[in-house]
Amino acid sequence: EFTTVLFVILVLNASKHIVALCGAGLSAESGVPTFRGEGGFWRTFQATELATPKAFEKNPSRVWEFYHYRRELVLTKKPNRAHKALVDFEKKVLSANPKTQTFAVITQNVDGLSSNIKNLIEMHGSLFKTRCTKCGDRTENYDSPIALALKGTENSQFDINLPIEKLPSCSKCKGLLRPDVVWFGECLDNDILMKIDVELERCDLLLVIGTSGLVYPAAAYASIVSARGGKIAVFNIEKTYDADFEFIGSCGEILGNALMVNDGEDKHE
Numbered sequence: 001e002f003t004t005v006l007f008v009i010l011v012l013n014a015s016k017h018i019v020a021l022c023g024a025g026l027s028a029e030s031g032v033p034t035f036r037g038e039g040g041f042w043r044t045f046q047a048t049e050l051a052t053p054k055a056f057e058k059n060p061s062r063v064w065e066f067y068h069y070r071r072e073l074v075l076t077k078k079p080n081r082a083h084k085a086l087v088d089f090e091k092k093v094l095s096a097n098p099k100t101q102t103f104a105v106i107t108q109n110v111d112g113l114s115s116n117i118k119n120l121i122e123m124h125g126s127l128f129k130t131r132c133t134k135c136g137d138r139t140e141n142y143d144s145p146i147a148l149a150l151k152g153t154e155n156s157q158f159d160i161n162l163p164i165e166k167l168p169s170c171s172k173c174k175g176l177l178r179p180d181v182v183w184f185g186e187c188l189d190n191d192i193l194m195k196i197d198v199e200l201e202r203c204d205l206l207l208v209i210g211t212s213g214l215v216y217p218a219a220a221y222a223s224i225v226s227a228r229g230g231k232i233a234v235f236n237i238e239k240t241y242d243a244d245f246e247f248i249g250s251c252g253e254i255l256g257n258a259l260m261v262n263d264g265e266d267k268h269e
């Protein structure tokens, strides 16, 4: 298609520092619900009761149940064609012209489905990490008592209300663990913000993939790059914001073509 050809020749091949900014839409084709779209989490659940520091203070069990539920759900899902297109594109950049092009992926997703990408920044944290509310220690794998307590129960109502001593606790100081994700009203990790700054500073092409662009600071990245003269290409099933290139469609279908890595989905298995 004409736009794709123009995009590839004029922008993709000519760009030196390419960054992808991803949102829940990237994982939609894998069967992970988005937040604001049809079937989105925030259409069924109240974000203020599940994804804020206040909510955790008030009812840590409920918040843990919600994140446990999301973690279990994601464990049944696999990366889709769009995740694979990003992995393949990174491989292509690394093997073809490592000196002339760089590629980074900044994701707002906490689902771990982009873990095959080497240069990955998980800006909103991960469902598979915890942080101690007392000593700040971060862990990757947790042996969650909540998993045992919830085993075999229908837990989509989040009303098990486990006492605090049954919630995941720190192996070092016994403090209460929390999911290592960024909640509404919280600041992002400083190291992460610095890494993002480095990428945005030099970025001359930003691929905005499957995000509604409503949550800051990610929502500001396209205008930051654009103001510095970088090009913006948006991949979304619906119109979000004005960009130099707008690819409307499911990113599983359109991303591989636009990045010139679409050589048959089964080949990657």
Ligand code: NAD
Pocket (backbone or CB within 6 Å): 042, 047, 048, 051, 182, 183, 184, 185, 186, 187, 188, 193, 214, 215, 216, 217
């Ligand atoms: P926010 O994220 O709490 O709220 C943003 C807007 O979205 C508000 O209008 C709010 O009403 C609405 N909102 C909140 N939760 C929602 C949900 N689940 N679904 C739909 N809408 C929701 O507050 P903010 O101050 O705009 O901050 C945005 C994010 O930016 C913060 O969560 C934080 O991660 C980050 N932030 C970082 C820094 C920093 O790094 N220095 C500073 C400020 C904010």
Ligand code: APR
Pocket (backbone or CB within 6 Å): 022, 023, 024, 025, 026, 028, 029, 034, 035, 036, 037, 040, 108, 109, 124, 182, 209, 210, 211, 212, 213, 214, 215, 235, 236, 237, 238, 240, 249, 250, 251, 252
């Ligand atoms: N292909 C491309 N885009 C898609 C697809 C698809 N198959 N399916 C859905 N989308 C698009 C939607 O049109 C929408 O614009 O993905 C976007 C998803 O937007 P949100 O649900 O708002 O998710 P996101 O932008 O990632 O939310 C940002 O908000 O709740 C917080 O911390 C949470 O990281 C999250 C942040």
